[in-house]
Amino acid sequence: MANIIIEFDKDACIGCGSCNAVCPDNWVMDESGSEVKAKPIKTKLSEVGCNSDAADTCPVDAIKVIG
Numbered sequence: 001m002a003n004i005i006i007e008f009d010k011d012a013c014i015g016c017g018s019c020n021a022v023c024p025d026n027w028v029m030d031e032s033g034s035e036v037k038a039k040p041i042k043t044k045l046s047e048v049g050c051n052s053d054a055a056d057t058c059p060v061d062a063i064k065v066i067g
């Protein structure tokens, strides 16, 4: 059951890559736009996994784990 929700504030993201470094299972870097931004692979998960590390490491609090 997907009871963990990942909220991502793309506007706040400064593209530092820290989330991808600590949690490559769910965070990739999207270089397709004019600015590099992070991108979650999934936003509904059954287990938090490394997403809590991604949220903790983000310098601009763009990642929130709910649930």
Ligand code: SF4
Pocket (backbone or CB within 6 Å): 012, 013, 014, 015, 016, 017, 018, 019, 020, 037, 038, 054, 057, 058, 059, 060, 061, 062, 063
């Ligand atoms: S850690 Fe935060 S600011 Fe850095 S790329 Fe990830 S979401 Fe963006």
